[in-house]
Amino acid sequence: MQIILPDRSTRQLDCGPLPIEEILHRFGINPVSIIVTRNGRLVPETACAEEGDEIRIIRVAHGG
Amino acid sequence: MPAPDRRDILCSSTPCSEPAVIWLRDSGQYLCSTHCIQHVENLFARTVEGQRMIAPGDRIAVAFSGGKDSTALLLLLHAALPTWPDVTLLAITVDEGIAGYRDETIHAAVDLTTRIGVEHHIVSFASLFGGDLDALLKGRESRSCTVCGILRRRALTVAARQAGAAKIAVGHNLDDEAQSVLMNLLRGDFPHLVQDAASGEPECFIPRIKPLAGLSEREIVTYLLLTGNYRELPECPYTGYALRSEVRVMLAGLEYRHPGTMKNLISSRDTIRKNTTRVSGQGGVQRCRECGEVCSGEICQVCRILSRPE
Numbered sequence: 001m002q003i004i005l006p007d008r009s010t011r012q013l014d015c016g017p018l019p020i021e022e023i024l025h026r027f028g029i030n031p032v033s034i035i036v037t038r039n040g041r042l043v044p045e046t047a048c049a050e051e052g053d054e055i056r057i058i059r060v061a062h063g064g
Numbered sequence: 065m066p067a068p069d070r071r072d073i074l075c076s077s078t079p080c081s082e083p084a085v086i087w088l089r090d091s092g093q094y095l096c097s098t099h100c101i102q103h104v105e106n107l108f109a110r111t112v113e114g115q116r117m118i119a120p121g122d123r124i125a126v127a128f129s130g131g132k133d134s135t136a137l138l139l140l141l142h143a144a145l146p147t148w149p150d151v152t153l154l155a156i157t158v159d160e161g162i163a164g165y166r167d168e169t170i171h172a173a174v175d176l177t178t179r180i181g182v183e184h185h186i187v188s189f190a191s192l193f194g195g196d197l198d199a200l201l202k203g204r205e206s207r208s209c210t211v212c213g214i215l216r217r218r219a220l221t222v223a224a225r226q227a228g229a230a231k232i233a234v235g236h237n238l239d240d241e242a243q244s245v246l247m248n249l250l251r252g253d254f255p256h257l258v259q260d261a262a263s264g265e266p267e268c269f270i271p272r273i274k275p276l277a278g279l280s281e282r283e284i285v286t287y288l289l290l291t292g293n294y295r296e297l298p299e300c301p302y303t304g305y306a307l308r309s310e311v312r313v314m315l316a317g318l319e320y321r322h323p324g325t326m327k328n329l330i331s332s333r334d335t336i337r338k339n340t341t342r343v344s345g346q347g348g349v350q351r352c353r354e355c356g357e358v359c360s361g362e363i364c365q366v367c368r369i370l371s372r373p374e
Contacts, residue, residue: 032089032316035286041069042289044087044094048071060132060285061239061312 001049003027006034006059017050024057033061075099086286090323097290104287107278108140117273118231120149124273125229127220128155128184130173133235135293136284137276141233142180154183154227158219160212161189161196165298172295187223189215193370200369201302208302214365218357224270236274239281242326243311245333250307257333258340269358280326 003011003023013023020038024031024045031045037056038049049055072083075096082096088103095103112118126141128134141153157173159166170186177184190196193215200215201208224232236244248257276284288294303309318325351357352364359365 030313030316030320032282032320035086035282035289038069041083042085042097042286044073044084046087047073050071058285058289060281061316 001051001053001055004054004056005029006057014051017048019045020047020049020055021045023049023055027057029057034059085290086282088283089319090327100283100286101290104136104279104283105140105143107283108275109144111278112144112273112275115273117233117275118148118151120151122148122230123152123154123228125220125224125227125232125270126153126155126182127232127234128157128173128177129235130157130169130171130176131235131297132285132288132294133237133240133276133281135172135176135295136279136288137233137235138176138182139180139291139293141275142182154185154229156220156223156227156232157184157186158216158223159186159188159190160216161198162300162302163198165300169297172297176293183227185223185227187219189219192219192222193366197302205302209306209308211369212302214369218366221270229270232270232272234272234274235276237276237279237281237284238326238330239312239315241274241277242315242329243308245329246311246315247307250311258337260337277330 001013001015003013005011005027006029011027013026020036020043021031024034024036034045034057036043036045036047036058038047039054040056069083073087073094074080075082075084076092076094077096077099080096080099082098084094085097086095086100087093088095118124124141126134126138128138138153138155145151145153155173155177157170159170173186174184176182188196189200193200197208197212197215201211204211220232245257248254279287285294315326315329350359350361352359352367353362354367354371355364357364357366363371
């Protein structure tokens, strides 16, 4: 699956189905500070992601 | 509309079988798009009504940077206008003069006020203080947020007064409020911990209201995305210098492991306020001998910033 990080860089993750929260932990991201889309739709971080998905992580905590 | 996904988690509201877009960690609720928007609007209305923030006939100046919080604030206030008799809104944008940052947010601010038809005023540090923030901060970048905050409050007060506003609405959210409580404690700043800006003291006699104080940053950004009003904007280049950045990360970690931490901090502050004799009024109202604005000493903080390097 493809992960789009808050800085817009992308990563490929080859793994079986897993909760998005687990993916966030792998990238050291606190779920409280972000929201997530799966294939363009907003989903809770407890939703699952699997091969072929595009997961986009949007940071909500923003300075300024 | 995208096709349903077999893996969707459903909204906890009954009766509803729509896919959830957000999980509210502290209550355990899952909300779909419609119920999330409703939840945000209800929380906003409850905060405004619970603290009697708006009265008939009020002219409210919205501190409108064009960023996510003030955008949500302006949209929610504007949508609720028909429910308040004779209340009018205007938006004030302060241009601090931060290269590579403020121009884009001002552009967003002008776009929105034009689209919804709200009176819009832009005031700049350069016109009020004789220089932009980048110039004023030379050599004291570590105090950027403090300096900017003091000058921005003054700019808002001056612009709101000139526009005849009765109140200033600011977009501080639940996360901001919890961070401020902890920052005041860490600095040992008891007066600011107990000070209630809604009273209009001590720095300005235009009360400040915070209608988003019950909403988290996640709820606000989700609301903006769901209503088609989210816009990616650059981050202030001075953010990294701020104590707030460290407190934000620390509190987010606590909120994740112990949901409800931020609300508990705010609730503790409110209890302290209720049980504390006001300290800000001691010594009566004074005027700055340089500029004549209300202040707590002989010279106000703005004049101190403008007159000597720190």
